[in-house]
Amino acid sequence: MNTVNCESVSLFTLTPGGQSVADRLRQVLPMECYCAEKYVQEGYTPFHGSLKLTVAEAFLRDSAIIFIGACGIAVRMIAPLLKDKLTDPAVLVIDEKGQYVISLLSGHIGGANELARYVSGVIGAQPVISTATDVNQKCSFDLLAKQISAESENFREATKTVNQLLVSGHPVGIHIDPWLEKTIGFDIHHFDIRGLTVVAEDEVEHHQLSALIDVSMQKERPRWPVPSFQLIPKRLVAGIGCRKGVSSQQLLTLFEQQIQELNIHPLALVVVGSIDIKRDEPAILHLTKHFQVPFKLFSAAALSTCSDQFPQSEFVQKTVGVGCVSQPAAWLLSHGCLLGETVRQQGITLTYGVIK
Template identity: 70%
Template sequence: MNTVNGHVVSLFSLTPGGQRIARRLRQALPTLSITCYCAEKYLQSDFLPFDGTLKQTVAQRFDCDSALIFVGACGIAVRMIAPLLKDKFTDPAVLVIDEQGQHVISVLSGHIGGANELARTVAGSIGAQPVISTATDVNQTCAFDVLAQQLNAACAQFRVASKTINQLLVSGHDVGIYIDPWLEATLGFEIQQFDIRGLTVVTEQEVGRGELSALIDVSMQHTRPDWPIPSFQLIPKRLVAGIGCRKNIASERLSACFQQQLQHLNIHPLALAAIGSIDHKANEPAIVQLTQQYQVPFKVFSAADLSTCAGRFTQSEFVRQTVGVGCVSQPVAWLLSDGCLLGDPFKQQGITLTYGVIKTCYMS
């Protein structure tokens, strides 16, 4: 979760001094959507009163917001959030700023919640010192969970991998990172663009040599080598799929065809970033169910959108008469992937699937 750009933040000021800090922060960071709360006795026009008590208001906002910021004592913030904590993979970022605006403390969800990043941003905006205590940060190494975010990558064992890799790194163990050559050849993938401090970049031949304690295997492929050391696959979400199909196609048939093609391409299902089709199919039950199954966005395009690149592909007069453009799946995949298609379209029983890969690491 990135809390720095455009996410919802609640700020709790306990005194007039805290309100001054809140105003400075809102003025310095207009891209943050900050709602400021205070006690009713200090209420001013640009603040909302606590809904009952501070504790009740914090509880209401904890599961709704990307971040909570307290201006005041760290102990108060800790007591307010303690009963609400679940785990670092779902809790929001929590920061504490002292009333003089000298320090910004990252209290909770430093990595996944984005508290460390937010603390640095907030501190920089008001001339304060960020206080970061997560072990990987103070030991100046990368963190598995942060690297996964940077790559927009998934991991089937994410919790175990984060704990294992991060503990090895802060304990001084050697951890390797292997980049599938297919990523480099197809996407121009460069791991050096990301934070890999403390990791050793290795080739497949080098994995079994030396003193590596574990391996991060960065690949979209489903079938992986039988690594001789503990390994965790990071799967960049770069696959997109354009779908054309008959009306009311059976969901089971579409799902089966989709899985069949993923297996044929040897692409891991977690690599899927988005599914797309023409706007006529925006409510097609089988496609909607497929996007829910894979938990990815459903992008739809108008016939005019698809016409900008449909001429590159074989046209069907029947399709043109039905939806206004002569083909669907290929131009959809073309637009989703910025022209980087993966293999030929798959056609079977009223279904056409075309896959592509995106070279950017985030699908908006």
């Protein structure tokens, strides 16, 4: 899977020679190019006050930063800004002759390793990647999680433990919940699993594994005979309809009860949807903040495109312009893959779905 993240890229050239390399990259990457004011030409923006200040702004804003110049300068610029491997942007350094592309920071989660490979291909350079799993031709827990769009309860510890085992040559297995394969057609072979042994539930104890990656959206899991680390694909969606002013605690409690009955892990939730007139509904906003997921809004017209297949309410039709809300919202979010039955309680309607 391509994990290159080019949503927002800033490139810093420190010499006129570096601009020729930058010009080649500008053709294929959407990015803002910065240089000293004395070197400004078309397509370049002067540093905002200084290189240090401009880099600091980009570090907080962008998904990737590229320096064309010496590694030492790049290190000094970003050193005071470093926070966490899970949140820092990708940082690359390219020499001004375009011979080498160094993945300097956030190789896995930030996507610097893949970006370095991509950039190297564009300019005909040699990528320089030093992360242990890549050097040893093994996958990594954190990059696999990114590829799958998955979470883990103790992500940092799981990444450290699994990656150390892999690069040390210890056997690590990966089990895919059959429910995932059956429900959404999940296929682990679409992702990077180099160094892992794919095992069924009844095979785990026979492989003498040092650890197991358990890929499942379910909350309750088997008692594995080896240390296990669950990767929870974020595939659960929820459509919500509710009366105005419904209690935030009521909605949260009912929501948690229902996903527990479905045996779905809370970390599997990826998005909540409703009709656009609910954009400021406190209970739904509280729920999305609690689970740290986006709130997708649909117009009545959009919901009407699939609402006819669900039970209609005259009151809801007169109030919001469509006969039902939660079911069509979940249907649109999941592309028609609904999960369980719609729940109607205390002025709240909940419908769940799963993204394939």
